[in-house]
Amino acid sequence: MKPVVLLVEDEARVASLLFDYLRNDGFEPVWQQTGSDALNWLANNEAALVLLDLGLPDIPGMEICRRVRQSSGLPIIMLTGRDTEMDRVLGLELGADDYVCKPFSLREVAARVRTVLRRGLPVPAVRDALTLDDESGRAQIGGRDIQLTVVEFQLLRLMAARPGRLFSRAQLIDGMYADGRVVTERTVDSHIRKIRQKLALAAPGQEFIQSAYGAGYRFEAAPRRGGALVPAAQACLA
Structure with a gap:
């Protein structure tokens, strides 16, 4: 049909x-x-x-x-x-x-x-979850450590706290740098690219961060595998 x-x-x-x-x-x-x-x-x-x-x-x-x-x-x-x-x-x-x-x-x-x-096609559930520990600044997926810089952790933490919300680059800059420093939007894109690469190494095939062309980025509590929505892997904020 x-x-x-x-x-x-x-x-x-x-x-x-x-x-x-x-x-x-x-x-x-x-x-x-x-x-x-x-x-x-x-x-x-x-x-x-x-x-x-x-x-x-x-x-x-x-x-x-x-x-x-x-x-x-x-x-x-x-x-x-x-x-x-x-x-x-x-x-x-x-x-x-x-x-x-x-x-x-x-x-x-x-x-x-x-x-x-x-994106709506059913796929097998993913068991590995992303966890972020504010106190230690430690990020893990399924118990595997993700080596993030301080700024990368802060950026990921900001998006993961509001899964599904679209953040503009300006909003992400404000969340990353509390001292109000002036940085370009390309800086955000660079950090996002590095975070994606590190997440992909720990959880191959899962896409935690999605981009909306010209608008910004969003974190998916249910990451995508192969373009379809995966109904597990909730981000846990310790």
Whole structure:
């Protein structure tokens, strides 16, 4: 059975192109032109994913996302012409799974749909848990020590204390350096890259830290293995 993708888009030309491409790519697209029509459709039907335009004529896409998230974990990919960090952060914090800016490639949108849908596939549970001990500054996965610097530990501790929350680079800088020193956002990216490398050595195949393009990073209490959500490995803060 083909995955049903609800396309919520008021521009008929864009919707037509997406509809045809998704159908030819193995999906079962359903098009709704307004937010109210989309909500009514969802109340009586099931979809595998929603492609949601933010600039709808009646109900804003952000509000549609918020309402869907109140009662459902249905994957949502936002479509918008507003490429600002605030829009991306707000959309992701409201629960969107991904964010695509117009103009976009039809192939890219279809690839992002497949990627988001793969995240929901069941995989074997992971037993190894990440533990962080504030007193000793020690990090472990499944009893195996992770050699983190002081700044790396602080950065990981900040994100792990709020699993699932999206942190902007500016927020992470404020959390890493209490003395208010000026550092670049690339410094954050460098620390994240090193932390990921060290976590990967201790727990191969698990992805504890996810990136949201252009918006920041989030820590997953249930890390991903092979792109799918793993229902174990809760971070423990001692």
